[in-house]
Amino acid sequence: MAFPDLQSFMQQLEARGELLRVSTPVSRELEITEIADRLVKHGGPAVLFEQVKDSPFPLVIGLMGTRERTAQALGLETLDQLAQQVRDLIDLKAGNGLGGLLSNIPKLRDAMNLPPRRVRRGAVQEVVWRGDEVDLHQLPVLKCWPQDGGPFVTLPLVITRDPETGERNMGMYRMQVMGRNVTGMHWQRHKTGTRHLEKAKRLGVRLPVAVALGGDPALIYAATAPLPPIPGLDEFALAGYLRGQRYPVVKGVTVDLDVPANAEFILEGYVDPQEEWAMEGPFGDHTGFYTLPDLYPRFHVTAITMRRTPVYPATIVGRPPMEDAYLIEASERLFLPAAQMILPEITDYHMPPAGVAHNLVFVSIKKRFPGEAYKVASGLLGLGQMMFAKVIVVVDDGVPVQDFAAVWQTVARQAVPGRDTLTGRGPIDALDHSSRTWSYGGKLIIDATRKLPEELGQAVGSREGQHEEQEAGAELSPAEPAYTDQLDGVTAQHRPAETPGYWAVQVTKTRPFQSREIGEQLAQHPAADGVRHLLLVDELTDVQDLQDVWWTILNNIDPERDVWVSHGRLVWDGTRKLPEEGFVRAWPPKISMDQATRDRVDARWHLYGLPERWR
Structure with missing residues (x-):
């Protein structure tokens, strides 16, 4: 089933009890994040916040916050059906005479849905703000985490076009609001938007940019998908294939770019490649750590277009699992x-x-x-x-x-x-x-x-x-040794029964190379009998939680530097690295909500009208 727009998907979710409304006023600064984080971690519903303080627009969050809702958003019963759809499309038959050729017709019809379809008018241009009317502060943009550098647009569909080839791209890049009509544009070095900006700089021109907020769920997903470099395949084409019909687009009012006609808002403007970049961040990112401040381009907004009754879509990122x-x-x-x-x-x-x-x-x-x-x-x-x-x-x-x-x-x-x-x-x-x-x-x-x-x-x-x-691992042991309390800096340890052969050790690191010394001592001690992997983590990691242990390890290692073999065991050093150890960059903190916000949400939970089991 293809959804005409975001609000039609919301209506279906609400009918199924998978979207709840919160009518009490809530703050866009931290409060919504804390509510949404609790819900996604419990597999709870999407939420429409009808009154966001200091904004005239409602905000929806968590629309694809479960595996099942993500499948629904793409018109599927399960996500596994996506793989079969692609197999069917690429398995075109050339043999077996006329019958074989005719069997391709349904697949070719699917392929014909790839190019977008230009329309003269779109609901997203029912209201237009230009010039001095533009005020990004009116949108309920979230400040998600306590150390964030400000409010960030977290679900933007950023549209650019290659200044030389005309190749279109849509990607999801966070945008820090820096003023009434200016945001940052987090284009990392490997991203297509960066390549388009570099070409604009060589040509000495501004790069037109449009940012869609909303559109139907297939388009939101498509903006996150890592598309292969196939001519003619872009995010609009992928969305058209997923929804089974060509995607409707309309020309922007101040930029020569096609934008989704069924979006909730469009931010139109440009990035000037000759302009000095702005300091952006920090930001609590999808890694579960803050990304530290760095220089990124500025996006100047020349117009905001919207529906008459738009809904601002948002998501949050942070410690997994997230949407x-x-x-x-x-x-x-x-x-x-x-x-x-x-x-x-x-x-x-x-x-x-x-x-x-x-x-x-x-x-x-x-x-x-x-x-x-x-x-x-x-x-x-x-x-x-x-x-x-x-x-x-x-x-x-x-x-x-x-x-x-x-x-x-x-x-x-x-x-x-x-x-x-x-x-x-x-x-x-x-x-x-x-x-x-x-x-x-x-x-x-x-x-x-x-x-x-x-x-x-x-x-x-x-x-x-x-x-x-x-069967060399047949004697892997989950038994808990007592040896670690003899080592300087070790504060907790655990051998998970569900994965025998692993030993998680919590280290409060106070000096250079301390974790390497601990790893070497543990690897050769008799207490390590039955252990294949030593997992060293920081003092903020719950060694009883296997997911938390591996999340910390995988974020905090460079495998060539921090994973080594000692006495037949693989040692993973997932502690923070210090300048004295040759690590010259700043080490970011893990994301966590401040206690005052947690307490405020606890005290107001009954006002939200959300079930107690998700609290």
């Missing part, structure tokens, strides 16, 4: 068939929420020859935005990659540290704070497949010793 986890899962399903066309061994893959997209990838394969796990992992690192992956774990077909604990159990039993691990280097997400240098750092591949004789150093055809090697 973005389900958008990432949708992209997994959408691009699985394309990955399988290039790497046919792949049977499935998954980017768990603890890895906040790029930090961790699980992939299962049908293994046929020695070294195939490394071949697949290396191939993935060459596919589009998969280049940012930090840790790739390869398992055999049959291991459920969506089962976090099952994959790590398989790693402990079938991946021998050193023998079945491989480090390297490559591009890293610009938001990664732990890499050896900005946007460049280490990679780790773990081969947790069953090993063939050649991978065990045996002669071809020999099976001797293979079973013994495969």
